[in-house]
Amino acid sequence: MEIKVEGGGEFANASYTSVCNDVFRDVGLRSNIERVYMYCNAAEHVFIISIKIGRVPSPVKVWDVTLREGDKLRITKEEYAPKLLALLWDRYGERVQQESRLIIRFELEEEEVAKLNELVVYDPKEDLTVRMLDGIDRILPEGARVRYPIPFAEGQEGMTIIASENPISDEWKVKAKELIGGVALSGGGA
């Protein structure tokens, strides 16, 4: 993840770089974000943050998180256990039972087991936007509550948000597009 912070002075730029790093690690997006650009203008109280999404991991399927042992499944990644159990109970009801913390017993036909292995337990894309917005909310100064989103061009994933405590003028909307465009040209990012 490449982070660039401008306009806030030496200390603020360094501090916001580390804030961006830590926040996106906390929301679990560090490896999915290609580039973060932030522009701070404290004098006019305008903050622009632009995020470009890179590679998003493929959906996690049942066979990714379990190991088959006869008519049982052993959960190998426990963090997915609640989602996996909810999915299996929803689909197969009482034919699937949790025998112990990591062991699931099932009474299914062989074709059903093949289909079961292909079920999607968790798709990282489904809550990507929510997590990204949560991260942005944690990074931007708390007082900057007036927000203006700028959508990305088609074919690109990500978002840009202008935030301020004052109404956001058209001048800033234009300037934000210029800034992001400039970054895209110079760094090939957002």
Next chain:
Amino acid sequence: MYKIMMFSGGVYKFNELREIVEDIGGFILQSMVMQTETMMHLAFPVEEEPRIRAKAKELGGKLKDLPLGGAEIMVVVPSLGKHHAVDPMCDIAEFLRRNGAITDMMGLARGVGRRIAQMTVEERAIINECDAAVFVFGNFKECIEEKVKLCEMIDVPYIIVGGPPASDVDLPHYVGGVGRRTSRMKRKEDIEKLNEMAMALADVLEEKRIELEEDPLATSPLFIKEMIEMLLTPKATEEFPIVIHMDGLRVKVEAEDEEKIRDIEIGKRKLSEICEIKKSLYEGYLLEILPEAVAGEIF
């Protein structure tokens, strides 16, 4: 003039130290025995320091100076959101406690932003109940310079902690280099920064202490604390029912005990004659000790 220090050591004969402190007219502010370890906050006359040091050495314990001992400090942040808590707000409060202060923490209801930052009358009154305040602001010089208006509204001494280095910000009692944090301040340079902050706070408290020495109080808050504790023994689960201020006390008692406190005899006077007693907006009752010049002699 009392000196406040912390003794930490083993339990062997530590009662002897307690007895010496009481014999020389000192007070035990806090005492904690944890299996084989003890920790005590002691207040004793300054001139008796060599005697206390000698006893601590004999017992094989350590004495640490507490520059903020006997003061209640309010740590004020613009809000209690994750932008300010837990880092650096709790790091700062913890460090102040390690230096002997009793700390309270406050998130302002409308403290965020630059132009829109405000402080309510009630918040200001609660901050004024403490001995000093530490305002924790963010990374931008422009915002800090605008937000000083909040600090200037309060009557107690304060320091401001922010991001930009002190050389860039032209404000009194400002400590830079902290700013927004997302991790604990535990590295060497962070600890140095916190030390610098604690020393800046000790300096502003020293100014208040000198003012109090010029117009001395009718009696010491430590003495009143002991008199109250003789009358109202703390309940088993209570912690810090009495918090010492530089010029008074915060007594955390129920409303039914208020009359008992008013009638406590201090020398030949009643406590209500030498103190202004009022209900705290935050917790318990505030006892503001009147200067000797106003209250007269008590013995």
